[in-house]
Amino acid sequence: MAIAAPFPAAAGAFRRPAAPATQRSLHGSSSSQSGSWRLTRRGRVVVGVILSVPFAAALMLVGSVQADAGTSPVSAPATSVVVVQPGESLWGLAQEIAPGADPREVVTSIRELNGLTDAPVVPGQSLVVPSFDR
Numbered sequence: 001m002a003i004a005a006p007f008p009a010a011a012g013a014f015r016r017p018a019a020p021a022t023q024r025s026l027h028g029s030s031s032s033q034s035g036s037w038r039l040t041r042r043g044r045v046v047v048g049v050i051l052s053v054p055f056a057a058a059l060m061l062v063g064s065v066q067a068d069a070g071t072s073p074v075s076a077p078a079t080s081v082v083v084v085q086p087g088e089s090l091w092g093l094a095q096e097i098a099p100g101a102d103p104r105e106v107v108t109s110i111r112e113l114n115g116l117t118d119a120p121v122v123p124g125q126s127l128v129v130p131s132f133d134r
Contacts, residue, residue, distance in 0.1 A: 078131040079113065086123040090116075098132040106130070
């Protein structure tokens with residue numbers, strides 16, 4: 001009885017089968033895949049986390065700056081309330097409450113304090129006016 005060899009006899013040195021054309025070799029790449037990236041789901045999550053960390057840090061920094069801005073003490077200008085009498089205008093009030101100041105600046109500050117437009121004031125109207133040292 002003859003025993004058959006379990007493997008065919010190799011004619012030369014052992015050779016590894018050729019890699020498929022879709023795999024990249026260690027020393028080069030195929031021309032169809034050069035420059036392409038392929039990320040797995042886990043890789044996309046990692047990249048997303050890495051990119052979002054600086055954004056989250058910037059948001060926290062801006063939030064802390066805004067929170068500090070609201071807590072700092074701000075000295076509000078001293079004001080008083082004046083009721084407009086018949087025949088009075090903003091110009092006349094400005095000259096009366098701040099005789100040494102430029103009336104244009106005082107009228108502007110009265111308009112800003114009260115949210116007034118160019119409409120004239122009416123008798124009986126209450127106005128918040130800045131207080132000036134006399």
